[in-house]
Amino acid sequence: MGGIFVFAKVENGVPSRSTLELLGGAQKIAAGLEEPVTAGLLGQGDAALLYAYGVETVYRVDHPLLKEYQADLHLLALERIGRTAEPRVILLPGDSLGRDLAGRLAFRLQTGIVTEVIDIDVHPSEKSLRFTRQAYGGKAIAAIVPKAFPVVATLKPRTFDPAARAGDRTGTEIPVEAPLDGAQAGTRLVERVQEETTGVKLEDAQVVISGGRGLGGPEGFDLLVELARVLKGAVGSSRAATDAGWVPSSMQVGQTGKTVSPDLYIAVGISGATQHVAGISGAKTIVAINTDPEASIFKVAHLGIVGDYKAILPPLIARCRELVGG
Amino acid sequence: MRIVVCLKQIIDPELPSSQFKIDPGSKRQQPNGHPLVISPYDENALELALQLRDQTAGHVTVLSVGQSSAVSALRKGVAMGADEAALISDPALEGSDAFGIAAALAQGIQKLGPPDLVLCGCESGDWADRIIGPILAEALGIPCVTYVARAEKHNGHVRAQRVVEEGYEIWEVTPPLLLTILSHESNVPRYPKVKDIMTASRRPISTWSLSDIGLDTGHVGNAVTRVEIQELTLPTRESRCEFLEGEPGGQVASLITKLREKKVI
Numbered sequence: 001m002g003g004i005f006v007f008a009k010v011e012n013g014v015p016s017r018s019t020l021e022l023l024g025g026a027q028k029i030a031a032g033l034e035e036p037v038t039a040g041l042l043g044q045g046d047a048a049l050l051y052a053y054g055v056e057t058v059y060r061v062d063h064p065l066l067k068e069y070q071a072d073l074h075l076l077a078l079e080r081i082g083r084t085a086e087p088r089v090i091l092l093p094g095d096s097l098g099r100d101l102a103g104r105l106a107f108r109l110q111t112g113i114v115t116e117v118i119d120i121d122v123h124p125s126e127k128s129l130r131f132t133r134q135a136y137g138g139k140a141i142a143a144i145v146p147k148a149f150p151v152v153a154t155l156k157p158r159t160f161d162p163a164a165r166a167g168d169r170t171g172t173e174i175p176v177e178a179p180l181d182g183a184q185a186g187t188r189l190v191e192r193v194q195e196e197t198t199g200v201k202l203e204d205a206q207v208v209i210s211g212g213r214g215l216g217g218p219e220g221f222d223l224l225v226e227l228a229r230v231l232k233g234a235v236g237s238s239r240a241a242t243d244a245g246w247v248p249s250s251m252q253v254g255q256t257g258k259t260v261s262p263d264l265y266i267a268v269g270i271s272g273a274t275q276h277v278a279g280i281s282g283a284k285t286i287v288a289i290n291t292d293p294e295a296s297i298f299k300v301a302h303l304g305i306v307g308d309y310k311a312i313l314p315p316l317i318a319r320c321r322e323l324v325g326g
Numbered sequence: 327m328r329i330v331v332c333l334k335q336i337i338d339p340e341l342p343s344s345q346f347k348i349d350p351g352s353k354r355q356q357p358n359g360h361p362l363v364i365s366p367y368d369e370n371a372l373e374l375a376l377q378l379r380d381q382t383a384g385h386v387t388v389l390s391v392g393q394s395s396a397v398s399a400l401r402k403g404v405a406m407g408a409d410e411a412a413l414i415s416d417p418a419l420e421g422s423d424a425f426g427i428a429a430a431l432a433q434g435i436q437k438l439g440p441p442d443l444v445l446c447g448c449e450s451g452d453w454a455d456r457i458i459g460p461i462l463a464e465a466l467g468i469p470c471v472t473y474v475a476r477a478e479k480h481n482g483h484v485r486a487q488r489v490v491e492e493g494y495e496i497w498e499v500t501p502p503l504l505l506t507i508l509s510h511e512s513n514v515p516r517y518p519k520v521k522d523i524m525t526a527s528r529r530p531i532s533t534w535s536l537s538d539i540g541l542d543t544g545h546v547g548n549a550v551t552r553v554e555i556q557e558l559t560l561p562t563r564e565s566r567c568e569f570l571e572g573e574p575g576g577q578v579a580s581l582i583t584k585l586r587e588k589k590v591i
């Protein structure tokens with residue numbers, strides 16, 4: 001049947017940011033493949049919101065058990081949709097959802113999978129697909145071609161430009177039956193806890209200030225939070241800082257952590273390992289503050305200050321405060 | 327509690343980029359005598375396994391698919407405190423993708439006997455596909471929770487803290503189950519004692535071929551991969567850093583000027 005299938009989510013009356021990125025990736029290859037973009041929706045989200053981005057067909061499983069996320073039930077619904085839609089490509093977000101479901105979906109559909117994709121191309125004459133991803137912690141770039149279809153691909157968050165609206169369009173909705181039953185859920189949610197330090201979401205922030213092992217302890221982060229408040233930004237961290245328990249894991253930036261794409265990224269006491277840098281490739285301006293002039297972070301930074309953060313941050317906070325008139 | 331921890335041996339992922347070379351033929355990193363280590367998150371997984379075992383009673387097995395060199399990774403696992411170790415090694419495994427590796431792990435786990443808990447790293451330090459754990463859970467037909475920072479036993483269940491974008495979730499699962507483990511302050515890998523390293527170095531490690539685990543060669547190897555690595559290249563990186571000189575006050579003043587020119591503040 002073919003098509004580029006996007007696992008979509010609509011929240012508060014709009015497609016989610018990750019859905020728009022998937023649609024952006026789908027639009028990039030749809031013309032080259034000469035195949036339509038299709039989507040799957042779980043629950044009751046408005047399909048018209050997806051038609052407006054060029055989606056031609058929406059496959060929907062609507063079931064009360066899909067209201068809250070539960071991996072096994074979501075997977076069963078997705079598997080059903082996959083078998084009904086029979087697309088050529090299945091795009092999932094490379095976030096916590098994709099990390100949970102993509103491999104299992106590929107196993108069930110007995111097909112190939114490529115994860116953390118940063119680019120997709122279509123060969124102009126052969127119409128074959130080629131995925132690009134990082135390997136070896138960002139030290140290498142791999143080009144991967146699928147041999148089995150539908151190929152499942154997860155797109156690295158904050159890497160593909162969100163899709164543009166295609167104007168007033170309509171599409172077709174196809175209901176998909178999935179006989180779900182609570183007993184199929186192998187895991188039970190006990191609690192969901194939100195963690196935020198400055199009220200600005202790290203992924204959405206235009207200014208991100210991250211701290212690493214060089215801060216020497218959790219107290220160092222107080223200065224970062226202060227600067228972030230003044231600049232209306234968010235605070236991130238390296239893995240060394242999260243591993244030490246100075247800040248929660250949800251603040252980690254990098255290969256395992258989050259991808260951020262702010263206008264301004266300030267790395268404080270972070271050496272610049274490739275696995276950290278993998279999370280900031282979309283940052284427009286990178287500033288590094290580090291005592292070691294040889295630190296790798298200066299190889300990716302645009303502006304560098306060699307110095308102790310304890311001497312740099314207080315005057316920086318004071319000057320920024322004057323500027324914003326606080 | 328019977329726990330199996332899947333350990334992958336890799337070239338030290340913290341080597342600087344300057345020492346990273348690609349072998350264009352095999353499309354993999356050139357080993358060049360660089361140190362071989364246990365993929366970092368697998369050590370966190372093993373640490374968690376040892377803690378869970380030590381809280382009550384149990385048995386921890388470390389299991390790896392790889393070449394004979396991986397025996398040293400398993401020995402380190404034993405020195406850290408694992409009760410048993412096994413290596414699955416077979417020339418037919420060469421060129422396997424994630425499905426081939428997971429099939430071998432699944433058969434190895436069957437041979438060890440039914441586990442209560444299987445632990446994997448959340449992602450490996452080389453390819454970081456993030457899928458071996460979830461695929462292995464499917465192959466074993468058990469539930470799976472990914473990117474777990476900590477886990478504990480709770481009234482016959484396991485409670486796992488899964489890190490998500492907004493914070494974390496606590497999931498409760500009845501064994502058997504599989505978790506993929508993230509580093510966390512609670513699972514910092516212990517250093518093995520010199521005495522335990524010595525004992526482990528004399529321990530025979532079982533090495534199984536595919537026929538030993540009852541896996542047909544048709545399930546593994548390059549012939550059955552579902553994707554193909556077409557090319558592996560080095561990223562282009564241009565250094566463009568402008569250093570701001572002077573005393574801290576002057577550095578900060580220059581920084582502010584530059585950031586205002588760029589209109590980012």
Ligand SMILES: Cc1cc2nc3c(=O)[nH]c(=O)nc-3n(C[C@H](O)[C@H](O)[C@H](O)COP(=O)(O)OP(=O)(O)OC[C@H]3O[C@@H](n4cnc5c(N)ncnc54)[C@H](O)[C@@H]3O)c2cc1C
Pocket residue numbers: 137211212213214215237238239240241252253254255256257258268269270271272273274275276279289290291292295307308309310339340366449450451452454
């Ligand atoms: C599979 C895998 C996944 C990974 N994922 C991630 C990830 O998502 N995110 C991540 O960050 N890392 C990740 N890592 C870890 C990464 O390789 C590095 O180990 C980590 O980023 C190092 O953290 P750091 O820069 O804070 O610490 P360090 O490398 O120890 O650097 C500390 C820096 O602080 C500087 N410093 C010291 N004192 C001061 C001072 N007073 N003022 C200013 N500077 C000072 C030092 O010069 C040094 O450069 C991953 C690794 C692997 C193998």
Ligand SMILES: Cc1cc2nc3c(=O)[nH]c(=O)nc-3n(C[C@H](O)[C@H](O)[C@H](O)COP(=O)(O)OP(=O)(O)OC[C@H]3O[C@@H](n4cnc5c(N)ncnc54)[C@H](O)[C@@H]3O)c2cc1C
Pocket residue numbers: 332333334335365367368389390391392419420421422423424425427431445446447448449450452453454455456457458459551553554555
């Ligand atoms: C076409 C193709 C050919 C390939 N050929 C080779 C090859 O010849 N040699 C090669 O080394 N790689 C090869 N690879 C890469 C290899 O298949 C991947 O390493 C594999 O998919 C596992 O993924 P990962 O390492 O990214 O682990 P992830 O999916 O990120 O999973 C991480 C966790 O799974 C567990 N795990 C992963 N691998 C093992 C293992 N071997 N033993 C025990 N536990 C493990 C660990 O707990 C680890 O932390 C090939 C890949 C492709 C696509």
